Amino acid sequence: MKKAVVWIAFTFGLPAILISLWWIVTAISPNFFFPNPGEILVPFFETWFGPRLWLDVLPSILRFGVGVVIAMVLGVVIGVVVGLNRDLRSLTEPTFEFFRALPAPVLIPPLLLLIGPNDAMKIFIIALASIWPVLLNTVEGVRAADSVQNETSRSYGIQGFRRVRFQVLPGAAPQIMAGIRQCLPIGLILMVISEMFNTTAGLGFAIIQFQRTFAIPEMWSGILVLGLLGYGVAVVFRIFERRILRWYHGLKDLENAS
Amino acid sequence: MLPDASAPLNTVSHGRTLPPEETLLSVRGLQKIYETDGGPIEAVRDLTFDLGKNELTCLVGPSGSGKTTLLKCIAGLLAPTSGEVVLDGKKVTSPPKKMAVVFQEYGRSLFPWLRVAENVELPLRNAGMPKDERSRLVAEALDNVGLSHVPKSYPWQLSGGMQQRVAIARAIAYQPEVLLMDEPFAAVDAQTRADLEDLVRKVRKELGISVLFVTHDIDESVYLGNRVIMLSSSPTIVQEDLIVDLPDERDQLETRSMQRFTELRHHVYEQIQLAKKGFRPDDAVAQSRG
Numbered sequence: 001m002k003k004a005v006v007w008i009a010f011t012f013g014l015p016a017i018l019i020s021l022w023w024i025v026t027a028i029s030p031n032f033f034f035p036n037p038g039e040i041l042v043p044f045f046e047t048w049f050g051p052r053l054w055l056d057v058l059p060s061i062l063r064f065g066v067g068v069v070i071a072m073v074l075g076v077v078i079g080v081v082v083g084l085n086r087d088l089r090s091l092t093e094p095t096f097e098f099f100r101a102l103p104a105p106v107l108i109p110p111l112l113l114l115i116g117p118n119d120a121m122k123i124f125i126i127a128l129a130s131i132w133p134v135l136l137n138t139v140e141g142v143r144a145a146d147s148v149q150n151e152t153s154r155s156y157g158i159q160g161f162r163r164v165r166f167q168v169l170p171g172a173a174p175q176i177m178a179g180i181r182q183c184l185p186i187g188l189i190l191m192v193i194s195e196m197f198n199t200t201a202g203l204g205f206a207i208i209q210f211q212r213t214f215a216i217p218e219m220w221s222g223i224l225v226l227g228l229l230g231y232g233v234a235v236v237f238r239i240f241e242r243r244i245l246r247w248y249h250g251l252k253d254l255e256n257a258s
Numbered sequence: 259m260l261p262d263a264s265a266p267l268n269t270v271s272h273g274r275t276l277p278p279e280e281t282l283l284s285v286r287g288l289q290k291i292y293e294t295d296g297g298p299i300e301a302v303r304d305l306t307f308d309l310g311k312n313e314l315t316c317l318v319g320p321s322g323s324g325k326t327t328l329l330k331c332i333a334g335l336l337a338p339t340s341g342e343v344v345l346d347g348k349k350v351t352s353p354p355k356k357m358a359v360v361f362q363e364y365g366r367s368l369f370p371w372l373r374v375a376e377n378v379e380l381p382l383r384n385a386g387m388p389k390d391e392r393s394r395l396v397a398e399a400l401d402n403v404g405l406s407h408v409p410k411s412y413p414w415q416l417s418g419g420m421q422q423r424v425a426i427a428r429a430i431a432y433q434p435e436v437l438l439m440d441e442p443f444a445a446v447d448a449q450t451r452a453d454l455e456d457l458v459r460k461v462r463k464e465l466g467i468s469v470l471f472v473t474h475d476i477d478e479s480v481y482l483g484n485r486v487i488m489l490s491s492s493p494t495i496v497q498e499d500l501i502v503d504l505p506d507e508r509d510q511l512e513t514r515s516m517q518r519f520t521e522l523r524h525h526v527y528e529q530i531q532l533a534k535k536g537f538r539p540d541d542a543v544a545q546s547r548g
Contacts, residue, residue: 154352154360155335156384157381158384166380166384167369170369254414
């Protein structure tokens with residue numbers, strides 16, 4: 001019982017304080033463009049739990065999901081191939097670093113011209129932006145495979161694709177998961193930005209539209225939806241990560257305890 | 259029995275070779291030179307010896323005497339610069355199926371993402387062995403090393419000695435003819451080490467495999483081996499090849515308090531001290547010739 005109270009206090013304590021502050025600030029100095037939390041609550045449900053759910057929210061989530069999954073799969077596959085080959089590594093490294101450093105949103109205008117204002121373009125830009133952390137982390141994880149583990153595999157005839165499956169991938173998994181953790185918020189950012197150009201649907205589009213039509217509480221409620229979406233993605237990731245890397249967390253806990 | 263009344267030691271100052279029918283593993287003129295940025299480094303100069311069937315031979319030498327290099331060449335993990343290793347009449351160019359290696363760094367050799375039984379099973383799974391047979395071999399191997407009770411633990415949840423037992427179980431489940439062990443007990447405490455030494459003797463006897471055991475511990479080499487090959491300092495050659503004529507039944511207390519054990523230990527210790535000072539049998543030969 002006491003434990004539950006403490007958990008609730010820790011989890012919801014800071015959000016409660018922030019919302020209270022928000023309420024006080026908006027009560028002291030009302031501002032048309034910054035409504036109080038109560039004013040956002042009703043539009044939040046009215047706006048997003050209606051037709052907009054499947055017209056704007058779900059398509060956005062779908063594009064995000066497809067883009068990010070493409071990034072993860074390609075990132076890991078290319079990362080393993082490059083990570084295992086020293087020559088390929090030195091050949092690709094500068095190029096990869098260049099693309100990683102390039103802010104992906106600047107590619108939207110040219111891609112609009114090349115691909116067009118459609119789903120394919122949005123998924124492409126999401127995947128393109130979020131592949132780099134996965135790819136570079138996979139390369140690093142594969143490259144740093146433990147030398148004794150490598151020799152163990154070799155001495156037991158574990159080679160080629162089976163070595164990748166039995167040793168290289170599991171060994172690099174902590175680093176790969178770190179890359180995936182970084183790629184998710186990037187994908188979410190590109191999801192929103194890609195919907196702010198030349199489109200007629202999606203979460204990003206809806207927020208811009210509300211702003212232009214002075215539907216201020218609706219605009220803020222859209223931002224709330226995005227925040228919750230990002231939070232939800234992080235929670236789902238955490239559950240998967242804990243499951244896949246159970247051994248790793250156990251090992252680390254043990255090392256930290258001693 | 260007084261020391262000077264004891265039998266002479268059965269030792270020669272080169273590696274012993276055996277007739278082909280008794281030989282399991284042959285090392286012939288093995289040389290390994292590492293090419294480094296600072297120029298070539300000759301780790302192993304010229305090693306020749308045979309390992310017989312059903313033999314437990316210890317390789318002992320001062321630190322930095324190329325023991326690990328030699329073992330990796332034998333295991334097919336490292337290509338020798340010249341000379342060859344022959345297992346069962348076939349030249350070793352890559353890790354042979356009939357050989358298993360137990361590494362010193364058990365913590366890094368076992369895969370931390372696999373449970374104990376899965377670690378033991380992996381080489382068999384990789385070889386495409388059917389599930390039933392795999393399970394049977396894994397259970398037998400774990401039973402052999404006294405770890406039947408922890409198949410579902412992760413290796414890192416176990417003590418160092420138990421982890422090395424898992425590595426030994428993995429090696430014997432692989433059903434090798436030769437087991438190569440690279441200073442396997444250097445990182446475990448003394449009591450655990452004594453248990454593991456007896457385990458190796460027991461497993462070797464029961465399964466009838468040959469063991470080549472690399473160690474820097476002189477007591478361990480005499481206690482474990484039927485034969486001790488002493489290596490010179492680097493660049494390595496065989497300094498001496500000594501038959502350990504202790505009774506086959508070894509016991510940590512009885513064997514270690516035998517007069518003969520002390521003599522053998524004394525002799526090996528002297529030779530290793532000589533090796534550390536840079537004495538080499540080839541120098542002696544050269545001098546007597548010159």
